[in-house]
Amino acid sequence: MAVAVAALHEREPGRLWPLLGAALTDLCGGEAVVHKLDDWSQSEGTVGGSPDAAAVELAGLGESDLGLLRAGYPFAHHYAGRPDRTPVTAHRAAGRDWPGSPTARLLRDVLDADHVLGVPLPGSSPPITGCLVYRSGADFTDDHLTMAERAQPLLAGVERQRQLLEEWRRALAAAGTADERAADCALTPRETAVLLLLADALTADAIGRRLGISARTVHKHVENIYRKLGTRDRVGTVLRAQRLGLVPSPGSRGPCAGPPRLVTVERSGSEQT
Known part of the structure; x- marks a missing residue:
């Protein structure tokens, strides 16, 4: 543990x-x-x-x-x-x-x-x-x-988390800056991984399967992400995360493309x- x-x-x-x-x-x-x-x-x-x-x-x-x-x-x-x-x-x-x-x-x-x-x-x-x-x-x-x-x-x-974080760094093309932004928002690495999959339009069940955790645990991570980013729903969260440079903007390579x-x-x- x-x-x-x-x-x-x-x-x-x-x-x-x-x-x-x-x-x-x-x-x-x-x-x-x-x-x-x-x-x-x-x-x-x-x-x-x-x-x-x-x-x-x-x-x-x-x-x-x-x-x-x-x-x-x-x-x-x-x-x-x-x-x-x-x-x-x-x-x-x-x-x-x-x-x-x-x-x-x-x-x-x-x-x-x-x-x-x-x-x-x-x-x-x-x-x-x-x-x-x-x-x-x-x-x-x-x-x-x-x-x-x-x-x-x-x-x-x-x-799976390692792959997501590696892809996240490549997609944002500025690893140090990406890490600093996540830390500034108090996002843990696990919450960052969930946020990346959330931005990729995966359901809680799908995110859980991808990360090897339960859907209930995914929902807890999502609630924490909402609180830390000051948002209330998935769409608003993804848009705010894009504005903050936490996830790739539309048109860039997605975090699930496989590093x-x-x-x-x-x-x-x-x-x-």
């Missing part, structure tokens, strides 16, 4: 996944996480890391080793042929082939990790977006997998498969 509250009040989209990565390692008994938020292939996709020691190791990898990481073995194949997005370990997905695989050998050399837990975002389609959690020693337990599954809705909701996907890696994070 504390992580969810912190994420919903984080104004810098790039800090959301590092925040979640640190929490995910604790929840799932991991030691490192890589999160992959774009459509990676074996030839494309940025790889980075933290702490500094992990970042140095990853930065020193050659293209062939980077290709192994981007390929997401064995999770890419495991999830590609099925709609199920339940977290699974590399050992359970690949069986006895996992320990001797080139990917497993690379992870032992680079991250000192023996086991990997795949945590895809619910509903993601190939190439799967999500996290990979790493640990040394014993494999992840059933309890770790249960905690990972419980964390999936939070990961999905925060990723380019980003990638980051962290020593407490996850990897897309």
Whole structure:
């Protein structure tokens, strides 16, 4: 709950996944996480890391080793042929082939990790977006997998918010100014996300589905937005938000158009498969 509250009040989209990565390692008994938020292939996709020691190791990898990481073995194949997005370990997905695989050998050399837990975002389609959690020693337990599954809705909701905030910044073409205007109006990042979808003519139910929250919660956010902007209805709110530079004006790209996907890696994070 504390992580969810912190994420919903984080104004810098790039800090959301590092925040979640640190929490995910604790929840799932991991030691490192890589999160992959774009459509990676074996030839494309940025790889980075933290702490500094992990970042140095990853930065020193050659293209062939980077290709192994981007390929997401064995999770890419495991999830590609099925709609199920339940977290699974590399050992359970690949069986006895996992320990001797080139990917497993690379992870032992680079991250000192023996086991990997795949945590895809619910509903993601190939190439799967999500996290990979790493640990040394014993494999992840059933309890770790249960905690990972419980964390999936939070990961999905925060990723949707990250996409909206990134698109909002691009649409307004002045990220710093946009952030300052939202702060001046006392709008939280979550209220900003709701306002963007409100301006895109989505219903409360649709906004709730998009952000992974209930329609009742959406209505509470809308009431707060009305109060803070001094408005009484949706149309007046959207018009005032446009005048204040909080949402794109008509004719500019909408906030739901789908931003380019980003990638980051962290020593407490996850990897897309």
